[in-house]
Amino acid sequence: MPRKKKTEAFKVGRDASSGRFIPVREAERRKKTAVVETIRKKR
Numbered sequence: 001m002p003r004k005k006k007t008e009a010f011k012v013g014r015d016a017s018s019g020r021f022i023p024v025r026e027a028e029r030r031k032k033t034a035v036v037e038t039i040r041k042k043r
Contacts, residue, residue, distance in 0.1 A: 008041040 013027025014020070015034050027034035 009038055010041075011036055011038050013037075 011024050013022040013024045013034055013036055015022050015027075017033060022034060024036055027036045
């Protein structure tokens with residue numbers, strides 16, 4: 001049976017003006033001044 005490839009990815013929140021990391025829930029709440037980024041791990 002072939003193994004399934006599992007993409008390792010996680011989301012991080014980032015403040016758009018300063019670039020600092022913030023919690024994802026906070027970034028989703030502040031849509032104008034924050035972004036949620038998806039980071040993929042390299043294998």
